[in-house]
Amino acid sequence: MSLPDRPLPTLRDVANAAEVSVGTASKVLSGASGVSEARAQRVWDAARRLGYRRNGIAADLRRGRPSSIGFVLPDLTNQFFVDIARALENHALEHGYRLIMAHADEDPAREMERIRFVMSGQVAGMIIIPCRGYEHAIDEVRECNVPLVMADRVDDSFPADTVTTDSHAATFDGTVHLIGLGHKRITFLVNTLDLVNSRERADGYVDAMKRAGLDSYIRVVECGMTAAEIHASTLDVLSNALRPTALFAGGNVTTLGALRAIRDAELRLPEDISLLSFDDAPWMSVLRPYLSSIRQPVEAIGHAIWQLMLKLLNGERNAPVHLSFKAELLVRESTAAAPAVQAVLDGA
Amino acid sequence: MSLPDRPLPTLRDVANAAEVSVGTASKVLSGASGVSEARAQRVWDAARRLGYRRNGIAADLRRGRPSSIGFVLPDLTNQFFVDIARALENHALEHGYRLIMAHADEDPAREMERIRFVMSGQVAGMIIIPCRGYEHAIDEVRECNVPLVMADRVDDSFPADTVTTDSHAATFDGTVHLIGLGHKRITFLVNTLDLVNSRERADGYVDAMKRAGLDSYIRVVECGMTAAEIHASTLDVLSNALRPTALFAGGNVTTLGALRAIRDAELRLPEDISLLSFDDAPWMSVLRPYLSSIRQPVEAIGHAIWQLMLKLLNGERNAPVHLSFKAELLVRESTAAAPAVQAVLDGA
DNA sequence: CTGTTAGCGCCTTCAC
């Protein structure tokens, strides 16, 4: 390569070259005031000439206040989390913070390890979307007294700031929509009931069914975290003699798995079966029929998380705040009236 | 909150509590050998008791060798990049490196800014998937003498290690496939020709067309980076009197946009028009027809990038290495024989 | 084996 491993110039080098003291150079380069025009210019020149780069890490160390934020998320495969990551990344960088991302891959052990590791990099705050069984992991953060905001897979009982979607309301509404279409045998597909928000989603469905007097039709099936597992479980559901006339998929990935199963079972959407998806995604728009779905306000959520974090960063430590956002039901083409034949067979 | 802002215990605190010197404590806690069982145990105990966390940043500073790797990618919306991110994150953490991600959002100015910012955090190396007009940005990195690996949107002329997919071969093969199906009016949809790899993809198509003597049928249309822009351009292409019988979409996002346009134009896939997608994605499997696509070996690419980075990290600085991976053509249902009627109209 | 010491690159009083 071209250059020998000449070490990067330091603040001292710049100061020497500019013939000022380190203190003065520091003031100039960190944008503080109180230095004469002339010397400031000399410093800038020297810095440019030497190709000086400020060592942000050393500055952090000295200041005792890091400028990185840790962000741990459970699954990069899930568009919803990625969207949040994207929003956070923007907010953070806008405010002069680096975002250190780590992904737990839905594995609690790994999550714990990653949280520790990220925190060893001295972060000013942590934002976490947990995976199941996260309690220990969170303790780590709290013990360190690091500002913490949790999102999505938490409930209001959590002793830290949280931002969530009102899952119960969302699935309640969705289920009402399905019922309004004449469906009775509605099956709710959920990844796992170990997750608070998944539980809430299931509850919303259950409550709506009950309110409609459809108690005996309630079916909640846990079908796993991966598309493959979900595919299998759904196939199972569909092969049942009395198969449901509508499927309510409890999330992004679940929808994908369910869709594959529907395809494999050679069922027509929505003539044979209706499908409602919790979580919206760009690709849903190119499906025929266009998927009906529930859209979480990702941008708003990302923004809220960041606002909460900012407050914490500024030292405002009040009682934990729990923000909840309303999701939007997008009725499109994959949810239609229940098949007439089935209604007859039901003898209802 | 519960605890007052008691500062975190430092190495010295631990050493004091364990009644050993800082040096000894350091050795124990950083896993070095040469400390007696008994004292080591005392140190561990004290550390646990005080809730000590090693300050990795300070350690880096002292060692003069950071343990973070910067990763700048252009678009978190593109599944392909996210997959690479995921792979890199795993490799990095496995080797004790933090991955600092930043996303440029396809904006060169922003990319430059983010590269600078990430680097101000003292990274041991940089991995970059650039957006167009990235040359200046890269100079920044090279001047700092930071190990650099570039991927995807680069060619072999680049003076640093690179990892890419053999785009030319991939689109050449894809085009041959389409031609073999009887298509002549094949249009190649590309985001922008400002990107090397997009250019190569287009070239592969062009060369295949030429070899088949279909020079006069060659149509490459630049349709922009966002799904919306692509949607519009494709709609335009499809409204043409002599519309193509096959569309070759040059990437992930392009495919999505094209699909929307096909849907809006009320064309049947693949009866009216065939579609071949560069880049495979999970959602493609739930489309009817299942999309034919070109799959890049993401895992292999991610792994290769990391291997190159590791070598650089270990001080091996040879001439730049350029790795190229072969993509796989997955023939599925969206590519079929050209419509007979059209063939007649062609008068061929 | 163990303790002491001298910084890593930077910021921040504090005198001048």
Next chain:
DNA sequence: GTGAAGGCGCTAACAG
């Protein structure tokens, strides 16, 4: 305005 000095938390020589 300006420069000198001390130290953030840690590690890597060294002495003992």
